[in-house]
Amino acid sequence: KLLLLRQQDCIVPMLSQVLCNLSQSQVSTRSMASKTPVGFIGLGNMGSPMAKNLLRNGYPVIATDVFPESCKGLLDLGAQVVDSPAEVAEKADRIITMLPSSPNVIDVYTGPNGILKKVKKGTLLIDSSTIDPSVSKEMAVAAEKMGAVFMDAPVSGGVGAASMAKLTFMVGGVEEEYNAAQELLTCMGANVVYCGQVGSGQAAKICNNMLLAIGMIGTAETMNLGIRLGLDPKLLAKILNMSSGRCWSSDTYNPVPGVMEGVPSANNYQGGFGATLMAKDLGLAQNTATNTKTPIPLGSLAHQIYRVMCSRGYANKDFSSVFQFLREEE
């Protein structure tokens, strides 16, 4: 239900292990003949469990990654591994990409061994990377020239959600192709939201995460101030949550140790959504705001705060550790 889920929830690996075992047998007994192959490019922490969920749902998968060893797990589950995005494009007419950043996306689509070198007319290309919406638009134009269709479909939810097929997809692209995309995305996620023209998925994700960062830092500042003024943290959280200060960071993911259970602040800010990842998403928000000449004073300051945190040892802690960062050192 919430876009941002904990990546290292201790329950998730066990469940995904179960699902994994289950799926291995399922995969072998299901007839793949009835479903045409799906290409998958980018088998990192997120891409790998996503591709596995396609296999589990009976789709033959043609996979590739710049690091061939990343494909091993998929190979064992019956996927076909090939050498390049171009080769994937020769063999599949639906392709999903899950890559770290804009330059990777540009290379995988338009590079010398890229998808568009060999793409077949009518191919559906779905990019689940989180990148600049303007790059999504460029890719869509390039794909259209080759007679293919490009959609952006970035995800919310971490590795745990990817394993459990509980991701949320925010989808941008021509509406007529949305059903075809949805068929595949529902194998990997619990929510699929259509956001509008190409790039809209990225825009929605960037917007959500910017407001999330602002709410989190604001909650951290507010809780810290209240504590300094003598308020009990649990009582303050309760008051905020019944009042107009209420937000997701105060009522669902409170950054103050001791206020809630089962959140990173209860676990020394381990797991969750790292400050580095938040800084990356805020960098995208910043870029799109600069390019569209949109003022984002708080978003911009939030970006700078996570940037400084990354320089001061908080890079791999959950982004709610901003509470710790702002607090007086002992």
Next chain:
Amino acid sequence: KLLLLRQQDCIVPMLSQVLCNLSQSQVSTRSMASKTPVGFIGLGNMGSPMAKNLLRNGYPVIATDVFPESCKGLLDLGAQVVDSPAEVAEKADRIITMLPSSPNVIDVYTGPNGILKKVKKGTLLIDSSTIDPSVSKEMAVAAEKMGAVFMDAPVSGGVGAASMAKLTFMVGGVEEEYNAAQELLTCMGANVVYCGQVGSGQAAKICNNMLLAIGMIGTAETMNLGIRLGLDPKLLAKILNMSSGRCWSSDTYNPVPGVMEGVPSANNYQGGFGATLMAKDLGLAQNTATNTKTPIPLGSLAHQIYRVMCSRGYANKDFSSVFQFLREEE
């Protein structure tokens, strides 16, 4: 249920008119003998309806205000009007004050004709003004020297909520006196929350409104950025509200015209909670943060933004008009 209610909701005046007529007859039929008088100092937009609600509940009221004409409405309802806070203190052993700012509170309590000049031992003093928590503490010390008890009980909710006895009170002070305070406060409000030692009521209110301001500006920036990126405002609000960007300003008081009905953004930012009032509360947050050496980077920037808005013609618009302020001028 929410701390911040709309001041000029069109339903409120009618209802309060009904209550008013009702209460006039009630007042005359109820026996006041069973309840001892309550002093009320400060009969402005908020204090006046609050004092009326005490009358409606059968409490004789001894009132005063620096502007004697403010007392007229109360006089008509049967209150006794006297000349000074000192005189109120002679005649009542429970006194409520509702004043604009710290200097007024200091004057009304400790000035030459102030309450403490004539206060009786054991008197309960309840200050519902929104002021610096350190001033509340000073007043409590001064009151204690005279054998009286001082509590802070700032309110959330505007004139409408005051008329309908729907205010929320956040109460600070010695716990043993809380019941006595609650008896009176429930006549004027729907929620009464005990926050801890004296000053805690102010602290809770300041904290809530700081986070509210951050959430509102953040929502305005985010919605504006999304719109510039081509997203439909209603769709974006829906996505945020099912996701981790969700906050009171996005789901209950959205600042973008056309997204919600019955909020100031649907009414050209008329009514609601003015940018000046938000700037005042952020000034209190800033002062308490500075005095306690607490970093509040976003809170501080939110303060500056409302400060600039007040200088640029937004002083009397609802604080959600920050969306309009950040938008490209047409």
Next chain:
Amino acid sequence: KLLLLRQQDCIVPMLSQVLCNLSQSQVSTRSMASKTPVGFIGLGNMGSPMAKNLLRNGYPVIATDVFPESCKGLLDLGAQVVDSPAEVAEKADRIITMLPSSPNVIDVYTGPNGILKKVKKGTLLIDSSTIDPSVSKEMAVAAEKMGAVFMDAPVSGGVGAASMAKLTFMVGGVEEEYNAAQELLTCMGANVVYCGQVGSGQAAKICNNMLLAIGMIGTAETMNLGIRLGLDPKLLAKILNMSSGRCWSSDTYNPVPGVMEGVPSANNYQGGFGATLMAKDLGLAQNTATNTKTPIPLGSLAHQIYRVMCSRGYANKDFSSVFQFLREEE
């Protein structure tokens, strides 16, 4: 001596008129045969007077612009006007470009009729546009593939300085080619500074203008605060300028009307360096900072402030009008 000069100083047009008349005769009497032609692409407000100064110094000019009418003035002075950057590249082995932004530079160099389509081996390409340093680096790589040399040489100083050949050039590129570049740049500017590898000229300019923006807003805030506290503006400026608060914005370009003469603040913020241009340069600073993961909290906030000013009617006022923006409206 100072990088930022006034664009519309009333003296400048007259002087440049004199120079203009003078140069027309000079141009005709000087032998152009001894100097090989210089290409010039981009004949806007800045490029046009720059190209004229090359003519005045005896260099034949081969010019082009997307708006052919922009070339008329140069044509009258004896320049040859051609149809495309590619054609310029066929006819000149030293080419200067002066364009509004990164996409224009990319198009002029690498587009279908771009310089690199026809560039001769060994050609020296000097780009005086203010753009993202990473784009300068890309152009350098692309040029090198064709056997040409690319240098970035953004300018400080406005239209007046361009007319009077008083620009400052900040030059990035391989050091061995610096002398060749300097020969041309000294015809158009008073200062030429070598900054290092390609992109360094852009980096230096972006850095200077970011600190300039911070100093200007800081000076405006400080002067405004001092005035509110009862200080005389001239006295305050004097105190700052003999103290550690001193900066270029306080001692050379004070933003408070009445403190200095001959600056935009003395002329209702007409002329000078527009808020839009400052917002553009801060956008470049923001992008480079984001891309290099460098925290710039004040630079980022300065960017947002100029962004909001552009939305609120200050786009074309000198950037020192931030003083007016922050002041209480009358």
Next chain:
Amino acid sequence: KLLLLRQQDCIVPMLSQVLCNLSQSQVSTRSMASKTPVGFIGLGNMGSPMAKNLLRNGYPVIATDVFPESCKGLLDLGAQVVDSPAEVAEKADRIITMLPSSPNVIDVYTGPNGILKKVKKGTLLIDSSTIDPSVSKEMAVAAEKMGAVFMDAPVSGGVGAASMAKLTFMVGGVEEEYNAAQELLTCMGANVVYCGQVGSGQAAKICNNMLLAIGMIGTAETMNLGIRLGLDPKLLAKILNMSSGRCWSSDTYNPVPGVMEGVPSANNYQGGFGATLMAKDLGLAQNTATNTKTPIPLGSLAHQIYRVMCSRGYANKDFSSVFQFLREEE
């Protein structure tokens, strides 16, 4: 010449030692009879050398401090030490105070053993503490009621400047008394500037230090960004200093190690003006801005940055260590 001097310059202690030895003999040989005694209250790191300079100039000194042991050095040099500010006021008709913060000033002037309890009509009271200008004004009003004259005269320059009588005094108060104040202040400082009505000295100091903080953080961000973009730090500093980015922090007190000698950045940020002291002054700027409803977006953010630095281990480093704070940790 500069308001902010280094406190722990290694040369200063030696020189002040020399001066000290010198003055001890001087003190004994000069006739004190010709000068009436001067009171001095507050003999900390700054007050002590200031009072010694009065003795050196032949003024008998009547001193007191809440920590009597602080007076020992002065006692040895011939000062008379008494028990309370009130006692000082009985014995001197010119009194200087040098105290840490507003509450101390309020206590020393208006407390039960305060100056104003025993002050003689016509006494000149000079407060060199750095405090809120509104407290200076309150003290002036209180002094006037007793027939005395109060002036504020905060200093710039640290312990070294105090020892060498090189302080700068910024003086606020009635102009007719300025000459009398100047006579004493010139014994302790090199520059005495009259700023206007009472409180103006504080206002000028607060304004200068706010702009200083903004310039310093801005310089640190800019230098860091330039270095990340590949510029040589010395070259970048040179370019800024010949350009519009120039400020005291870039040309006199550069925060980047290796750019300048003899500044704290060359000495691991030891000595100089600690981040805590800057945070204190920015807190005063913040308070006066909030109280006068003046927007100070960059000043406010600068305040928050020094606040966070104080929480993260930079409290006692020179304020130029913000460069280190913003840099990537190794």
